[in-house]
Amino acid sequence: MKHENDPLAALWMPFTANRAFKAQPRQLKAAKDMHYTSDDGRQILDGTAGLWAVNAGHCRAPIVEAIQKCAAELDYAPPFQLGNPRAFELASRVAAIMPDGIDRVFFTNSGSESVDTALKIALAYQRARGEGTRTRLIGRERGYNGVGFGGISVGGIVNNRRQFGTLLTGVDHLPHTHDLAHNAFTRDRPAWGAHLADTLESIVALHGAETIAAVIVEPMAGSTGVLVPPIGYLEKLREISSKYGIVLIFDEVITGFGRVGGATASETLGVTPDIITMAKGLTNAAVPMGAVAVGRHIHDAVIEGTPDGIELFHGYTYSGHPLAAAAGLATLELYKSEGIWEHAASLHAYWEEAVHSLKGKRHIIDIRNIGIVAGIELEPRVGAPTKRATELFHKCFDNGLLVRAAGDIIALSPPLILEKAHIDEMVGRIADMVETID
Numbered sequence: 001m002k003h004e005n006d007p008l009a010a011l012w013m014p015f016t017a018n019r020a021f022k023a024q025p026r027q028l029k030a031a032k033d034m035h036y037t038s039d040d041g042r043q044i045l046d047g048t049a050g051l052w053a054v055n056a057g058h059c060r061a062p063i064v065e066a067i068q069k070c071a072a073e074l075d076y077a078p079p080f081q082l083g084n085p086r087a088f089e090l091a092s093r094v095a096a097i098m099p100d101g102i103d104r105v106f107f108t109n110s111g112s113e114s115v116d117t118a119l120k121i122a123l124a125y126q127r128a129r130g131e132g133t134r135t136r137l138i139g140r141e142r143g144y145n146g147v148g149f150g151g152i153s154v155g156g157i158v159n160n161r162r163q164f165g166t167l168l169t170g171v172d173h174l175p176h177t178h179d180l181a182h183n184a185f186t187r188d189r190p191a192w193g194a195h196l197a198d199t200l201e202s203i204v205a206l207h208g209a210e211t212i213a214a215v216i217v218e219p220m221a222g223s224t225g226v227l228v229p230p231i232g233y234l235e236k237l238r239e240i241s242s243k244y245g246i247v248l249i250f251d252e253v254i255t256g257f258g259r260v261g262g263a264t265a266s267e268t269l270g271v272t273p274d275i276i277t278m279a280k281g282l283t284n285a286a287v288p289m290g291a292v293a294v295g296r297h298i299h300d301a302v303i304e305g306t307p308d309g310i311e312l313f314h315g316y317t318y319s320g321h322p323l324a325a326a327a328g329l330a331t332l333e334l335y336k337s338e339g340i341w342e343h344a345a346s347l348h349a350y351w352e353e354a355v356h357s358l359k360g361k362r363h364i365i366d367i368r369n370i371g372i373v374a375g376i377e378l379e380p381r382v383g384a385p386t387k388r389a390t391e392l393f394h395k396c397f398d399n400g401l402l403v404r405a406a407g408d409i410i411a412l413s414p415p416l417i418l419e420k421a422h423i424d425e426m427v428g429r430i431a432d433m434v435e436t437i438d
């Protein structure tokens with residue numbers, strides 16, 4: 001066994017059909033700006049910003065240089081009882097671009113850790129303010145909140161849950177907002193569906209507000225296939241959670257850093273939660289890092305409500321890692337100096353028009369968009385759901401375009417440095433390829 005000579009055998013790949021991949025591997029060996037280079041030397045237009053993450057484009061010089069400089073200067077510093085200046089500076093920079101009132105920042109290494117951290121902070125807050133009976137957590141069907149036990153418990157994707165036992169207890173779910181009968185081919189936010197937030201009232205009526213700590217939703221559900229929030233929906237969630245003392249958490253791991261407009265979807269959509277989770281675009285994905293931005297009232301209740309000593313028994317060896325902080329600082333600077341979010345926003349209308357031009361093409365039963373995000377839903381093949389989108393993903397990749405298949409939905413979320421020609425190329429390639437699959 002030790003002399004196995006298949007070089008792909010040892011790696012157990014995440015969220016991958018390992019046998020299928022290893023029978024027909026596709027690898028990326030380099031990247032620059034809007035493109036990947038495949039291991040067979042082809043240029044692949046990146047229609048997904050890696051995994052909703054590389055918002056400033058690939059291998060950008062200022063980020064590369066900041067990481068290199070930091071690696072030579074300070075490789076690592078323990079974050080417990082000690083600090084490193086870049087982490088403090090990045091926390092201040094992140095706080096400055098959060099909505100008003102959300103200005104304390106806890107660092108993690110991923111979106112999943114950000115979600116579990118946010119849930120723990122919400123529980124600690126309720127306890128600190130004398131509401132320790134509030135332990136119940138509310139998520140949403142079709143939510144993707146990462147893969148920690150907290151995240152899959154509040155998340156609502158059956159395949160991410162069914163292999164893993166009982167999960168957290170005391171969790172309930174809101175209904176998702178996806179409904180083709182009412183909302184197919186809506187541009188931006190659909191008019192139908194705000195009333196689905198009222199289920200939070202029903203959950204309160206069922207369990208009692210004094211048992212509920214927090215509710216977590218993605219403002220725009222990305223991984224489950226681009227579910228854009230109905231007009232008025234997030235506002236209702238805000239109103240009901242405030243009314244009953246429930247902490248409202250927006251999982252902005254995908255929607256932050258210019259993806260739907262401003263620094264956060266909260267800002268762009270005009271609804272301020274109590275806690276915001278982030279990752280991905282924070283460092284342009286160049287070094288793993290996540291963060292949780294916390295409302296001042298929550299932070300202060302935990303910090304001031306605790307006797308001397310450690311206030312929150314939580315943290316990671318790599319919280320605020322110098323390399324990640326260096327990457328984060330350079331990334332935020334680049335977004336600003338190049339006006340990347342404004343540039344992307346100037347293309348929103350063009351993007352919307354272009355992706356909706358795919359209406360009427362073979363298999364396509366819905367198209368959704370917000371910011372520089374699109375979801376193109378394919379009719380599932382009878383008896384073989386998800387296969388059609390997987391085939392389209394492969395066809396596109398083999399023809400120079402990276403898209404993401406989520407169930408039977410193709411998701412697009414390219415780097416925000418894109419130009420109109422890239423949009424035309426993406427849409428044209430999908431139009432051609434979708435005709436070639438059964």
Ligand SMILES: Cc1ncc(COP(=O)(O)O)c(C=O)c1O
Pocket residue numbers: 109110111112113115144145146147218222223251252253254279280
């Ligand atoms: C909304 C949301 N939350 C959490 C996560 C998990 O992030 P990570 O894969 O960095 O753990 C993701 C990943 O796509 C996400 O989209």
